[in-house]
Amino acid sequence: MNVEQLSATLAAIASPQRMTILSELTSGRVHVSELARRVGMSRALLYMHLAKLEASGFVTTSLELSSEGTALKHVSLVPFHLTLNIETITQAVGAAGAGHD
Template sequence: MDKKSLAEMLNALGNEHSLKILATLAECECYVSELAKEVGISRPLLYLHLKKLENAGLVENEIRHFEEPPYTKKYYKAKNFELVLSLSRIKEIVKKE
């Protein structure tokens, strides 16, 4: 992990909405409208958090096609990860660059 990746991950995890989104997606895949209702936030705010979580490599999406409206839905799911962080690990990551 490099300094930029660590900062992106911590930034994405540094919000209660993002944590709730991630916890929800850890249980099941959801499409945007469903996820917004489940988490209790607006779709624009949800997209903001999902973008941060995607950039940090914590969630991924898949577009699925259907024969009836809405013809496409974007589903999100959590990616498995483990974050072990200590002061010495931060120092090690920062000194690499």
């Protein structure tokens, strides 16, 4: 992971709202409307946060048809492990500088 990737990853989870969303998804896949109720935010705001989390690979979304024929969007947590320490930062900075001679 280079410094830009590390920075984008940290930015994606640097929000209390996005941390709450991730925490709520540990119980399993959930419909967007249900997730919005659980975390206490509008669907529009939730979609904004989900876009950032999905772009960084923390969640996935899928559309499914209900028995009534309407599209339902579900969100799932992507298992991840993130270690942040000085070694992680040094390696990321080193990776960014490796191509600059």
